[in-house]
Amino acid sequence: MACHPLRLAYTAGEPAGIGADLIIQLAQQPRAHELVVFASRELLIERAAQLRLPLTLRDYDAEQAPTSGEVGELVVLDQKITGTTQAGRLDSRNAPYILDALRRATQGCLEGEFAALVTGPLHKGNINEAGIPFTGHTEFLAAQCGTEKVVMMLATPGLRVALATTHLPLREVSDALSAERLEWVLRILHHDMQQRFGIASPRILVCGLNPHAGEGGHLGSEEIELIAPLLERLRSEGMTLFGPLPADTLFTPRYLEKADAILAMYHDQGLPVLKHMGFGRAVNITLGLPIIRTSVDHGTALELAGTGMAELGSLEYAIEVAQQMASGRAD
Numbered sequence: 249m250a251c252h253p254l255r256l257a258y259t260a261g262e263p264a265g266i267g268a269d270l271i272i273q274l275a276q277q278p279r280a281h282e283l284v285v286f287a288s289r290e291l292l293i294e295r296a297a298q299l300r301l302p303l304t305l306r307d308y309d310a311e312q313a314p315t316s317g318e319v320g321e322l323v324v325l326d327q328k329i330t331g332t333t334q335a336g337r338l339d340s341r342n343a344p345y346i347l348d349a350l351r352r353a354t355q356g357c358l359e360g361e362f363a364a365l366v367t368g369p370l371h372k373g374n375i376n377e378a379g380i381p382f383t384g385h386t387e388f389l390a391a392q393c394g395t396e397k398v399v400m401m402l403a404t405p406g407l408r409v410a411l412a413t414t415h416l417p418l419r420e421v422s423d424a425l426s427a428e429r430l431e432w433v434l435r436i437l438h439h440d441m442q443q444r445f446g447i448a449s450p451r452i453l454v455c456g457l458n459p460h461a462g463e464g465g466h467l468g469s470e471e472i473e474l475i476a477p478l479l480e481r482l483r484s485e486g487m488t489l490f491g492p493l494p495a496d497t498l499f500t501p502r503y504l505e506k507a508d509a510i511l512a513m514y515h516d517q518g519l520p521v522l523k524h525m526g527f528g529r530a531v532n533i534t535l536g537l538p539i540i541r542t543s544v545d546h547g548t549a550l551e552l553a554g555t556g557m558a559e560l561g562s563l564e565y566a567i568e569v570a571q572q573m574a575s576g577r578a579d
Contacts (some may be wrong), residue, residue, distance in 0.1 A: 265548025404526020
C-alpha cells in the first residue's frame with residue numbers, strides 16, 4: 249500500500265442499477281484509501297434505506313488531504329439527478345446526470361485531483377434513449393481525454409487479457425487486423441504494463457487468429473503474413489513477445505506462468521477463459537489513456553438493484569487494481 253491514502257473517484261453510473269448498491273455495501277468495510285463518490289446524495293440515502301444499511305455522507309472537500317475510509321461513511325460529490333431514482337426502473341432523463349458525473353470525474357483525474365477513476369455500470373441503451381449518441385464508457389473517456397487509440401484489457405488475479413479487436417462480428421475480425429492496428433495495440437499494452445504496473449520488461453503472449461495458429465498456413469495465413477513478421481520486428485526493438493501461439497494451448501499453466509499479459513485477437517478468444525477463471529472478481533481496464541481507469545466487468549443488474557444481493561467482488565478488485573496502478577505496482 250502507499251504510505252499515504254490515495255484519492256480515487258468512483259462514478260456510480262446508472263441510478264436504477266446496482267452502482268449505488270455496491271458502493272453503499274462497500275462502505276460497510278474499512279478502506280485504506282479515500283473514494284470520492286460521484287452520485288446523487290438523494291439516491292444514496294434512499295438506496296441505503298432500502299438496503300437497510302447504515303450510511304453517513306460527508307461532502308467532498310478538495311482542500312482537505314485524502315483520508316482512509318471510515319466504516320459506514322462515504323465521501324460524496326453530489327450530482328443533481330434529473331429523473332427518478334427507483335431501483336430497477338430506467339429513466340432516460342437521468343442520462344445527463346450520468347454523463348456529467350463522468351465528465352467531472354475525468355477532468356479531476358486529468359488535473360491530478362484524483363489518482364484514478366473507477367466506474368460503476370451504466371446502461372448504454374438508456375442513454376441513447378435520451379437522444380444522446382453514446383457507445384460506451386471507453387469511447388466517451390477517450391474523447392474526454394483527447395485520446396485517439398485505447399486498448400481494452402480485462403484482468404483477474406493471475407491473468408490479464410488485452411484485446412486486439414473488441415465488439416465486432418466474427419466475420420469482420422480478420423479484416424480489422426492490420427499490421428498498423430496490431431502494432432499500436434502492442435505498443436500501448438507494453439507501455440502501460442511498464443508505466444502503470446511497474447513491470448520493466450513485460451512478457452506478452454500473443455494469440456494466433458486461426459485454429460492451431462494457422463497450422464503452418466493450412467488453416468489461415470494471418471499468422472505467417474501479418475502477426476509473426478510484426479512480432480519479430482517489435483522483438484528487435486526489445487519487446488519480450490511470444491507467439492503467435494495457438495489459443496487452445498496458450499491458456500494453460502505452463503504458458504501462463506511466464507506471462508504478464510495475453511493479447512487475444514478477438515473478444516471471445518480470450519475473455520471466456522478469463523471470466524471462467526475469475527467470475528465475479530474481474531476488472532475492465534482501459535489502457536492508453538492519460539488517466540487510470542478501471543471498471544467493474546458486469547452490467548447494471550437492474551433486477552438486483554435494491555435487493556442487497558449484488559456481489560462486491562468485481563468492484564473490490566477494480567478498486568484494488570486502480571490502487572496498484574496508481575502506485576505503479578504489479579501485484
